[in-house]
Amino acid sequence: MLRILSLSRASLNSRPHKLSPPFPILSSSHSTLKQQSQGTEENQSRDPSDPPRLFVVQPRLRPATFLQAKLNEALCLANSLEEQRDGYFDSDFFDKELPPHVIVQNPSLKSSKIRADTYFGPGTVENIKCHLNALESKDEVDAVFVNIILSGVQQRNLERIWGKPVLDRVGLIIEIFNAHAHTKEAKLQAELAALMYKKSRLVRVRGLDGRNAFGVSGEVEVVSARGRGSGGRGFISGAGETELQLQRRRILERRNHLLSQIEEVRRTRAVQRAARKKRGGVDGRGLPTVAVVGYTNAGKSTLISALSDSDLYSDARLFATLDARLKSVVLPSGRKVLLSDTVGFISDLPVQLVEAFHSTLEKVLEANLLVHVIDCTAPNRDEHRSTVLQVLQQIGVSEEKLQNMIEVWNKIDYEEEMGADEYMDDAEYVEFSDCSGAEDGETKDSPEEDCEVELELLDGKSVDGSDALKPSLGELGDTKQGDDSDGWLLSGDDSADDYWYTRNEQQQAETSNECKVEKDSEAQPGHVPDVKVSAVTGVGLQQLLELIDEKLKVQDEQQLKSENNVGNSFINRKWRPPRREDQVWIQTAEAQAHATVFLAKFFGRAGLMSFISAVPHSQRPALFQSLLFEACGRTVNPVNGAVGLLWTGNWHVCQEAVETVLRGGSPRAMPDLMAPTPASEATCTDMWKLREETSANLNSRSKVSVSVSPKRKRVEEFKKLQPSDLDLCLTASFTGKRAADDRRPGTPSMNSEDSVTTACFEFAFTDQQGADKKLLNLFL
Numbered sequence: 130m131l132r133i134l135s136l137s138r139a140s141l142n143s144r145p146h147k148l149s150p151p152f153p154i155l156s157s158s159h160s161t162l163k164q165q166s167q168g169t170e171e172n173q174s175r176d177p178s179d180p181p182r183l184f185v186v187q188p189r190l191r192p193a194t195f196l197q198a199k200l201n202e203a204l205c206l207a208n209s210l211e212e213q214r215d216g217y218f219d220s221d222f223f224d225k226e227l228p229p230h231v232i233v234q235n236p237s238l239k240s241s242k243i244r245a246d247t248y249f250g251p252g253t254v255e256n257i258k259c260h261l262n263a264l265e266s267k268d269e270v271d272a273v274f275v276n277i278i279l280s281g282v283q284q285r286n287l288e289r290i291w292g293k294p295v296l297d298r299v300g301l302i303i304e305i306f307n308a309h310a311h312t313k314e315a316k317l318q319a320e321l322a323a324l325m326y327k328k329s330r331l332v333r334v335r336g337l338d339g340r341n342a343f344g345v346s347g348e349v350e351v352v353s354a355r356g357r358g359s360g361g362r363g364f365i366s367g368a369g370e371t372e373l374q375l376q377r378r379r380i381l382e383r384r385n386h387l388l389s390q391i392e393e394v395r396r397t398r399a400v401q402r403a404a405r406k407k408r409g410g411v412d413g414r415g416l417p418t419v420a421v422v423g424y425t426n427a428g429k430s431t432l433i434s435a436l437s438d439s440d441l442y443s444d445a446r447l448f449a450t451l452d453a454r455l456k457s458v459v460l461p462s463g464r465k466v467l468l469s470d471t472v473g474f475i476s477d478l479p480v481q482l483v484e485a486f487h488s489t490l491e492k493v494l495e496a497n498l499l500v501h502v503i504d505c506t507a508p509n510r511d512e513h514r515s516t517v518l519q520v521l522q523q524i525g526v527s528e529e530k531l532q533n534m535i536e537v538w539n540k541i542d543y544e545e546e547m548g549a550d551e552y553m554d555d556a557e558y559v560e561f562s563d564c565s566g567a568e569d570g571e572t573k574d575s576p577e578e579d580c581e582v583e584l585e586l587l588d589g590k591s592v593d594g595s596d597a598l599k600p601s602l603g604e605l606g607d608t609k610q611g612d613d614s615d616g617w618l619l620s621g622d623d624s625a626d627d628y629w630y631t632r633n634e635q636q637q638a639e640t641s642n643e644c645k646v647e648k649d650s651e652a653q654p655g656h657v658p659d660v661k662v663s664a665v666t667g668v669g670l671q672q673l674l675e676l677i678d679e680k681l682k683v684q685d686e687q688q689l690k691s692e693n694n695v696g697n698s699f700i701n702r703k704w705r706p707p708r709r710e711d712q713v714w715i716q717t718a719e720a721q722a723h724a725t726v727f728l729a730k731f732f733g734r735a736g737l738m739s740f741i742s743a744v745p746h747s748q749r750p751a752l753f754q755s756l757l758f759e760a761c762g763r764t765v766n767p768v769n770g771a772v773g774l775l776w777t778g779n780w781h782v783c784q785e786a787v788e789t790v791l792r793g794g795s796p797r798a799m800p801d802l803m804a805p806t807p808a809s810e811a812t813c814t815d816m817w818k819l820r821e822e823t824s825a826n827l828n829s830r831s832k833v834s835v836s837v838s839p840k841r842k843r844v845e846e847f848k849k850l851q852p853s854d855l856d857l858c859l860t861a862s863f864t865g866k867r868a869a870d871d872r873r874p875g876t877p878s879m880n881s882e883d884s885v886t887t888a889c890f891e892f893a894f895t896d897q898q899g900a901d902k903k904l905l906n907l908f909l
């Protein structure tokens with residue numbers, strides 16, 4: 130920003146000026162009067178070669194560095210109000226001359242002094258008029274830009290007094306959006322924002338015939354017939370629609386029309402995207418998106434262009450980008466991501482713009498990762514940072530995403546380049562102040578009270594004859610705050626020596642500011658940049674890509690972990706069948722083979738096949754796992770099975786049994802788990818009742834050898850059991866013969882050699898000693 134000013138300052142020349150171009154979007158009623166009288170029409174498009182010339186009014190701020198940063202921003206905003214011709218601006222931004230400007234007393238510093246009618250006190254208003262008169266003779270100013278937010282009444286009154294259109298900060302930003310919008314969607318959104326801004330400041334103005342009127346064209350007040358039958362107080366007919374209601378209705382109708390058009394544009398784009406995809410084009414969906422956000426002019430577009438080796442539009446004018454653009458980039462790991470360019474933010478970003486550009490800003494919400502670009506040369510980068518965070522919170526970005534955001538300091542080449550010449554020297558300040566366009570004699574025209582204050586200050590300096598008593602800008606603010614005079618004006622002439630910091634003071638302030646940033650950085654680790662880059666020279670870009678890569682990888686891992694955690698927290702939630710991803714625990718073909726053989730023996734080959742074939746292919750892995758858990762649960766706890774183990778808090782027993790099976794072992798029944806318990810100590814008496822009722826049958830149907838111990842433990846005792854204490858055999862195969870006698874004729878048993886052979890044959894699985902263990906078709 131400083132560079133822009135210094136470059137602009139160097140090119141400060143007089144230039145021929147033409148007639149004032151209109152403000153097609155936000156012209157107030159008053160300002161339009163003049164245009165009407167000049168025969169110009171509302172909504173006439175601007176001539177790109179003759180952008181509006183603004184006179185900038187900057188209220189004083191403290192500290193001085195902050196004031197300077199705000200003034201720089203105001204001047205850049207004023208110079209950014211320009212339209213393109215055939216996609217290009219007529220002039221280079223750095224070739225533009227600085228707009229005339231003035232720093233005035235800030236009534237908000239004296240909280241009780243803000244005037245409801247004109248914001249500034251009469252002295253300040255008068256002095257600004259004097260400046261305007263002086264510039265008027267040279268036909269140098271089309272409008273006045275006051276770098277604060279004014280109410281509708283204040284704007285109208287100031288326009289009336291100054292005889293010029295007045296734009297406040299919100300109005301100018303909306304005008305710039307309108308001037309820079311290229312695409313249909315951006316144009317519609319900008320117009321929508323302007324419309325909502327207008328709606329909030331419908332004020333009465335005196336029309337051409339002297340009557341009070343509403344509306345941009347200053348037409349006389351009319352009462353619409355609309356509402357006569359429905360509204361109003363009369364019995365026969367309503368009171369009709371007032372002029373204010375009429376204007377509001379017109380705005381709302383237009384708003385609805387714009388919203389439907391925006392929706393139409395989005396729908397068309399979606400259809401085109403689908404058609405491209407159908408034709409085999411690259412859709413980009415499914416790739417992770419990284420949204421690059423930041424203050425306007427931080428270098429977002431330049432950075433994306435550098436990273437993706439593309440050529441996004443970038444310009445030193447503020448709000449060069451109004452459309453979200455996507456560029457693909459390959460990360461060091463080989464992973465492809467999409468970088469999303471976004472609209473830049475600014476302090477006091479009009480809420481109307483946030484609402485109107487909501488669909489564009491949604492890209493930020495949808496992104497997997499945010500990269501926050503900060504212009505490290507901005508003296509108020511802390512303010513930039515907090516502004517961006519504020520807007521992100523305003524549009525609904527989650528706290529988690531903000532914590533994970535990568536902070537990038539851009540333009541480090543400029544920082545290095547500045548080196549010792551970091552701040553402007555005295556001469557530059559003088560020159561800078563001179564460009565306010567104020568004339569020597571102007572202070573004499575100011576009201577008496579203002580002249581007195583200025584004289585006091587100037588006298589103080591001349592009497593001493595030195596700079597020793599020269600107050601700093603911050604101190605001056607205090608001095609002025611202390612006096613009761615309102616609205617005295619700082620012109621460029623007298624501010625040259627008195628009101629700007631000297632270089633030393635400036636450097637001290639900057640140094641202390643830097644230190645503060647460093648301290649802040651230490652206190653708040655989030656403020657330390659993650660990486661410093663230069664989008665122009667390419668320094669740090671590789672590091673940034675690696676960081677994005679790393680963050681996305683960590684995100685993926687966390688996501689996977691959280692999914693697994695959800696899967697593992699079975700005690701805390703309803704049990705669900707395992708999902709496909711959960712199948713990773715069956716790592717090898719061998720483990721699958723063991724599980725399949727075990728299940729085939731347990732349920733019988735035909736039974737297992739009928740279970741499996743009853744569900745669609747997609748659900749077979751989940752069913753297989755459910756069956757395995759149930760079979761193992763039934764084996765160790767024949768009475769109540771897996772559900773009983775889960776119910777009594779012995780799920781780990783079931784898991785251990787499953788692992789035993791996967792390793793090729795055979796779990797055995799746990800007699801302790803079948804032990805009855807006193808009703809008072811049992812966790813589920815019904816279940817035990819069930820056991821007693823059915824134990825005889827179930828025991829006889831059990832397909833595993835059960836060694837019933839006469840000794841019965843209490844529930845508390847077996848709850849303490851660790852998996853290592855469990856009596857789980859790790860035998861290579863089932864060799865027991867006892868169970869073979871117990872099984873139903875014709876039912877395959879896990880102890881049956883036939884069964885094993887049959888199962889192996891049916892599933893195309895070679896024997897356990899064979900070299901090739903094939904994956905069973907159950908998982909297809």
Ligand SMILES: Nc1nc2c(ncn2[C@@H]2O[C@H](COP(=O)(O)OP(=O)(O)OP(=O)(O)O)[C@@H](O)[C@H]2O)c(=O)[nH]1
Nearest residue numbers: 426427428429430431443444448449450473540664
């Ligand atoms: N010296 C220097 N200038 C840079 C660097 N990056 C960007 N710029 C300049 O900064 C200005 C703004 O760059 P943009 O990329 O348009 O900034 P932006 O953040 O996209 O701005 P908006 O789209 O208006 O929000 C341009 O004049 C760039 O040339 C950098 O690393 N070093």
Ligand SMILES: [Mg+2]
Nearest residue numbers: 429430449450
């Ligand atoms: Mg940009």
